[in-house]
Amino acid sequence: MPSITDDYRIDAVLAGSDIRWDAGPSGTVALTYSFMSALPVYADPAQDGNGFSVMTSDQQTAVREILASLSSQFNITFTEVSDSASSYGQLRFGNNSQAATAGYAYYPEKFTGDTAGDLYINNVAAVSQTTHVVKGTNAYSTLIHEIGHTLGLKHPGDYNAADPGSSNPNDGPFLTGVEDSELFSIMSYTQQSQGLERINLAPYDYAALAYLYNAKPVNTGDDTYTFTTDSGHIVQTIYDDGGTDTLDASGLTTAVTLNLNAAAPGTLSSVGLIPAGPAAVDNLSLGLNSVIENAIGGSDNDKLVGNSANNTLIGNSGNDTLIGRLGNDSMAGGEGSDIFGLSSVGFYTFQDFVPGVDKVAFDTGLGVADYAQLSPYITSIDAQGDDIVVHFVSDIASITFVGVLQQSTALSVSDVVFQAL
Numbered sequence: 009m010p011s012i013t014d015d016y017r018i019d020a021v022l023a024g025s026d027i028r029w030d031a032g033p034s035g036t037v038a039l040t041y042s043f044m045s046a047l048p049v050y051a052d053p054a055q056d057g058n059g060f061s062v063m064t065s066d067q068q069t070a071v072r073e074i075l076a077s078l079s080s081q082f083n084i085t086f087t088e089v090s091d092s093a094s095s096y097g098q099l100r101f102g103n104n105s106q107a108a109t110a111g112y113a114y115y116p117e118k119f120t121g122d123t124a125g126d127l128y129i130n131n132v133a134a135v136s137q138t139t140h141v142v143k144g145t146n147a148y149s150t151l152i153h154e155i156g157h158t159l160g161l162k163h164p165g166d167y168n169a170a171d172p173g174s175s176n177p178n179d180g181p182f183l184t185g186v187e188d189s190e191l192f193s194i195m196s197y198t199q200q201s202q203g204l205e206r207i208n209l210a211p212y213d214y215a216a217l218a219y220l221y222n223a224k225p226v227n228t229g230d231d232t233y234t235f236t237t238d239s240g241h242i243v244q245t246i247y248d249d250g251g252t253d254t255l256d257a258s259g260l261t262t263a264v265t266l267n268l269n270a271a272a273p274g275t276l277s278s279v280g281l282i283p284a285g286p287a288a289v290d291n292l293s294l295g296l297n298s299v300i301e302n303a304i305g306g307s308d309n310d311k312l313v314g315n316s317a318n319n320t321l322i323g324n325s326g327n328d329t330l331i332g333r334l335g336n337d338s339m340a341g342g343e344g345s346d347i348f349g350l351s352s353v354g355f356y357t358f359q360d361f362v363p364g365v366d367k368v369a370f371d372t373g374l375g376v377a378d379y380a381q382l383s384p385y386i387t388s389i390d391a392q393g394d395d396i397v398v399h400f401v402s403d404i405a406s407i408t409f410v411g412v413l414q415q416s417t418a419l420s421v422s423d424v425v426f427q428a429l
Contacts, residue, residue, distance in 0.1 A: 011181070017212045017296070018219055020183045021193050023162040028220045029084070029098070029116050029125075037084040037221055039125075041075065042097035043068055049093055050122050059105030061131050063138070070141040070151055071101055077208065078155070081247065082221040098124075099158055103131035103138060109169045110137055110150045113157035125158045143207040144242045152209065153194050160220055161213060164193045183212075186273050190243065191290055202282050204291055206243040211271035211296050214247060225249040232256050233300075235264070240280025240288030245271065247295040253302065258324060260306035262287055268303055268315040269333075270296050275313075309344075316352075329369075331429050332356050341366055349429045350374070353405040361409050364417040368407070371429040379421050 012018070012025045031037045047053070047060045063071070075086040089097050106112070106128070113127040114120060129137050129150065141147040164183040182188065189198040193212045200206075209217070217223075228250035235257045246255075257264040257279055269275040271293035280288050294300060303312040307325040314321055316334040323330055324342040331349040332339060339348050340359040348358050351371035361368070376382045388399045394414050398407045412419055 013219055015215070016181060017183075017187075017192070018216045019181050020164040021156075021161050021195050021212050021216045022219070023115050023157075023160050027115050027117055028160040031083070031221075035083060035222075038087070039084065039099060040087050040089045040097040041071075041099035041101070042089050042091035043071075044096075044100050044102035045091045046093065047102070048096070048100065048122065048126065051126070056102075056104060056126070056128060059103075059131060061103045063101050063103055063129070064141075066139050066141040067101070067103075067129065067137075067147075067151070070148055071155075074148075074152055074155055078159075078217070080224065081209075081214070081226055082217055082223055084159075084221045099155075100126045102126075102128055104128045105132055106130040106135075110135055110146065111154045113154040115157060115162075116160055127154050127158055129154070144205055146205055148207065149190075149194060149205040152206070156195055156209075156213060156217075159217060161195050161216055163195050163197065164188055164212070165196060165198075167197055169197070187212075191276060191293065192271060200243050200291060201289060202286075202291075204241065204243045204282060204288065208244055211245055211293055214245070215296050227251070227253075235260060235279040235292075237262070237281050240282050240291060243291045245293045245295055246298060246300070248298045248300060253300045255300055255303045257306045257310070258304045261308060262306070263308040263310055263326070264306055265311045265313075266303040266305065267313040268294070268300050268317075268319060269313065270294050270298060270315075305342075329429075331371075347425075350405075350407075351429045353400070355406050355408075357408045357410060358412075359410050361412055361419075361423075362417075363412065363415055363419045363423050366423070368424045369429060370424070370426050372426055373428070377426050379424055379426075382424070382426075 012022050029037045043063050047057045079085050111129040114123045116124045131138050137147045165188045166182055188196050190196050190206050192210050194206050194210045227248040230251040232254045233246055255266045265278040267275045267277045276290040277292035278289050279292050282288050299317055301317050302320040304322045305312055305324050305328055309326045310323055311329045312321040313331045314333045314337050318335045319337045321330040321339045323346055327344040328341050329347040330339040331351050332354055333352045334354045336355045338357045346366045347369045349369040370376055385401045387401055390397045394411045396409045396412050
């Protein structure tokens with residue numbers, strides 16, 4: 009399939025440029041939906057009708073919650089209507105018996121008639137899709153995945169559980185490597201490495217639906233996103249369109265990684281513990297257009313990574329690694345032996361650097377591997393009150409060591425290291 013948006017991340021999950029629901033005169037896509045009261049008269053009795061049953065109350069509650077969330081994020085509305093043989097919604101939800109899938113759904117293709125937008129979930133008891141349909145379960149993430157199909161999203165890989173032998177060249181383009189994962193698209197078949205379930209759209213899905221239906225501004229105030237041990241039970245993405253915002257893991261006693269960069273390979277965050285006990289890995293990401301300014305770590309050895317905005321990074325207790333990237337960044341390591349890292353030029357303020365205990369780390373990606381290579385770029389070192397300010401060539405960067413002259417140990421070359429950050 010030819011490129012639709014020239015962004016491979018979006019194109020990989022779009023079923024087609026015209027596989028979507030059309031907007032009305034107001035510019036909003038207004039859809040109706042209903043829960044099947046019986047097998048639709050137009051449905052395929054052999055496939056759709058195999059062991060047909062109506063959705064349980066747990067499923068219906070989850071569907072309503074997911075649709076309400078989508079309506080809050082995109083210019084699309086969902087109105088529930090009654091369901092009968094002659095009157096029903098554009099999206100219809102039911103169950104049936106499936107041999108190899110947890111569910112399937114029909115794209116909003118205009119030539120398919122009333123079948124477009126119909127969704128069926130496997131009601132075989134062993135698959136556990138019809139009861140306890142709440143965030144963090146496969147049943148809930150399956151509904152998000154299948155609803156994605158009803159709105160025009162496809163699988164980002166060359167696979168289809170409903171028809172594993174299919175090889176339609178128009179199904180591409182595909183995501184490859186680590187990006188073909190539920191971490192980046194809930195439409196993927198590759199789960200998070202610890203089997204955690206996603207509770208909302210992944211970054212590439214969100215961008216694709218924004219292309220199809222236009223995104224609404226969300227979370228535009230000064231928001232704080234707080235994480236607990238139970239945050240490790242799920243995979244989630246934060247979408248934020250304004251304000252000065254904070255990722256807060258101060259209540260955690262286990263190590264976290266908080267990365268303030270938009271979702272991409274290598275920029276995912278890790279927060280909380282999985283139900284079995286170990287630390288969760290790569291279970292938090294930020295939307296492609298989301299900017300979070302600040303991060304607060306907990307009491308273990310945390311890693312906080314800034315972005316191109318003006319960041320405040322607070323490590324708290326533990327031996328933390330704080331990494332600045334552009335902007336005017338403020339870093340406070342807290343108790344412990346901390347690394348104050350620089351991976352890009354910028355104006356950095358180290359609030360509590362302790363010589364002989366903490367380290368200044370220059371990313372080797374900057375092209376300097378030792379102090380001899382760094383020193384030609386240092387133009388001056390000034391004392392300003394109790395602070396020391398190190399200036400670099402053409403004032404493109406500086407480091408301010410707040411209160412360092414009050415420390416019992418003087419700042420020295422031995423406080424500087426060079427390593428990959």
